[in-house]
Amino acid sequence: MRRLTAEQQQEIAAQRGATHQTRRATVPALEATLYEPLPVLDHGFVRVVDYMGDDAAIVQAARVSYGRGTRKVSEDQGLINYLMRHRHTTPFEMCEIKYHVKLPIFVARQWIRHRTANVNEYSARYSILDKEFYIPDPEHLAVQTTTNRQGRGAAIAGEAAQRVLDLLRRDAENAYMGYSELLNENASGSPTDPAQPGLARELARINLSLGFYTQWYWKTDLHNLMHFLSLRADPHAQYEIRAYAEVMLETLKRWVPMAHAAFREYRMNAATISATGIEVIRRMLAGEQVDQPSSGLSPREWRELMAVLGQGAQR
Ligand SMILES: Cc1cc2nc3c(=O)[nH]c(=O)nc-3n(C[C@H](O)[C@H](O)[C@H](O)COP(=O)(O)OP(=O)(O)OC[C@H]3O[C@@H](n4cnc5c(N)ncnc54)[C@H](O)[C@@H]3O)c2cc1C
Numbered sequence: 001m002r003r004l005t006a007e008q009q010q011e012i013a014a015q016r017g018a019t020h021q022t023r024r025a026t027v028p029a030l031e032a033t034l035y036e037p038l039p040v041l042d043h044g045f046v047r048v049v050d051y052m053g054d055d056a057a058i059v060q061a062a063r064v065s066y067g068r069g070t071r072k073v074s075e076d077q078g079l080i081n082y083l084m085r086h087r088h089t090t091p092f093e094m095c096e097i098k099y100h101v102k103l104p105i106f107v108a109r110q111w112i113r114h115r116t117a118n119v120n121e122y123s124a125r126y127s128i129l130d131k132e133f134y135i136p137d138p139e140h141l142a143v144q145t146t147t148n149r150q151g152r153g154a155a156i157a158g159e160a161a162q163r164v165l166d167l168l169r170r171d172a173e174n175a176y177m178g179y180s181e182l183l184n185e186n187a188s189g190s191p192t193d194p195a196q197p198g199l200a201r202e203l204a205r206i207n208l209s210l211g212f213y214t215q216w217y218w219k220t221d222l223h224n225l226m227h228f229l230s231l232r233a234d235p236h237a238q239y240e241i242r243a244y245a246e247v248m249l250e251t252l253k254r255w256v257p258m259a260h261a262a263f264r265e266y267r268m269n270a271a272t273i274s275a276t277g278i279e280v281i282r283r284m285l286a287g288e289q290v291d292q293p294s295s296g297l298s299p300r301e302w303r304e305l306m307a308v309l310g311q312g313a314q315r
Contacts, residue, residue, distance in 0.1 A: 003037060003045050003102065005130075012036070012047075025054045029254040037102075038247050041240060043132045043213050044102045046247050048255075053095030053222070055080065055258040061091035077258045084262035092223035095256060099218045099248070104134040106210035107241050114228045117220035124214070125202035128183060133172040133211040135165060140239055152239070171209065178207050222259060225252065230267050271308040280305065 004012070015035040030051060037045035059076045062083055083091055103111065112119065122129075138161050142152035156164060184191050184198035191198055220228070229252065231237060233245035253260040273281070276296045283290050292302040306312065 003039065003043055015049075024052075025056060027051070027054050027255055029257075030251065033251070033254065037100075038250070040243050040247050041104070041134055042137075043134070044104070044107075044244070045100075046244055046251070047100045048097060048251050049100050049217070050098040050219075051096065051255060053256075055256045057094045058083070058091045058222070058256070058259060061094045062088070077261070080258045081262045081266065084259070084266045089223045092226065092259065093221045095222035095259075096219065097222070097225060097251075097255065099251075100215065101218055101244065102213055102215045103244060104211050104240065105208075105214050106134075107238075107244065108214050108216070109210070110238065110241050111218075111232075111244075114220075114224070114231075116224040116227070117218050119216050119218055121216040122214055124205045124208075125200075128185070128201060129179070129205060129208065129212060129214070131176045132213040133176070133209070134213065134240070135168055135172075135211070136240075138165065141165070151236075168211070172211055175207055175209050175212075179204055182207075222256065226259075226263050226267065229263070233268065273305065273308070274301070277301070277305045281309070 012035050030048060034048055037047045039045055055076060059079055062079055082088075101111075108121075138157070139155065141156040141161050141164055143154055143156060145151040145153035147153075180192075182199040182204040183201065184193055184196050186192050225248070229245050229249055232241050233249055234242075237245065249260075252263070274297075280290050280295045280297065292299055295302055297305060
C-alpha cells in the first residue's frame, strides 16, 4: 500500500521539520498533526496543510456584531453555541482551512458538488496517474438496498464477496494496463515500444475507471466545512465519502474544539422537526395515543420522527 510518493514524503518531512515565527494565532493541537497524512480507505489520505483562525477568531468576529465582548472561556463556548443554534453563520466564515486529499474519482465526484470551496486537482493531462485504485474492504460489500434507492442492504460474504473483489481488481488492472500501453512511456519518460506512438495523457486516461485515485487541494471556510461535514459525515452519505468526513471531523476537533462541540450538539446530533411533527409531540406529551394515520405525517416522515424520538414506529 503506497499512499504517498517518495517526493511527497520528502516534502512532508521538510514541512514538518521547519517552524516559523508568527504573531498570528496558532492551535497547538492542530499544529501537532499539520501536514501529516491521515489514512482513509485503502490508498487515500487527508492532511491539513494550512489554516487560519481559531475559536477565538469566531468570538472576536461575533463581538463586532454584539458590541461588548465575552470575557471568560466559558462565555466563549456559550457565545459559539448561541451562534450555532441561531444560524448566525458569518463569524464561522472568519476561519479557513486547507486540506490535501487523495481520494477515488467516484468520491471526488460527490465531493466536488460542494461548490463553496476552492479546489485545485492533480492534472491527468499533465501527469501520469499512479496505479492505485480503490477496492472495498470485504465488510463493506453489500447488495443494493430495496427500501431506499440510494444505499446498501445486506452484506455479501464468502465466495460471492471474493468474486466481486476479483472482478473489481481484474477490471482495474486491465484498465491500467491499457492506460500504460496507450501512454507507451516508461518511468524515465522514454517509449516502452519505440515502434508505437505514445498517446497524449489527456486521452490515455479516458479508459480509467471511477475507482482510480486522484488528489486535490481543497480550501474552505469553517462555515462551509461544517455544512460539508453535516451532509457527508451523516449516515445517509455513502460510506466511502463518510470515511473522509469522519477523519476531517477529528481535524475540526483539534482545530476549533468549541465550534466542534457546538457543531455536534446543534447540528450533527440535532434534528429538524416539521410543524406537524411538533404538533404530534405536543399531542403525545398531553397523553394522546397518536399513530401514523392520525398524525398527519406520511409513513416515511412518521418513521423519521419516531427514530428521532427513539420510539418504535408501530406506536
Ligand atoms: C445523501 C446525499 C445524496 C445526494 N444525492 C444526489 C443525487 O442523487 N444527485 C445529485 O445531483 N446530487 C446529489 N447530492 C448532492 C446534493 O444535491 C448537493 O449538490 C451537495 O450535497 C452539495 O450541497 P450544497 O449545494 O448545499 O453545497 P455547496 O455547493 O457547498 O453550497 C453551500 C450552500 O451555498 C448555497 N449555494 C451554493 N451555490 C449556489 C448556487 N449556485 N445557487 C444557490 N445557492 C447556492 C446553497 O445554500 C448551498 O446549500 C446528494 C447529496 C447527499 C448528501
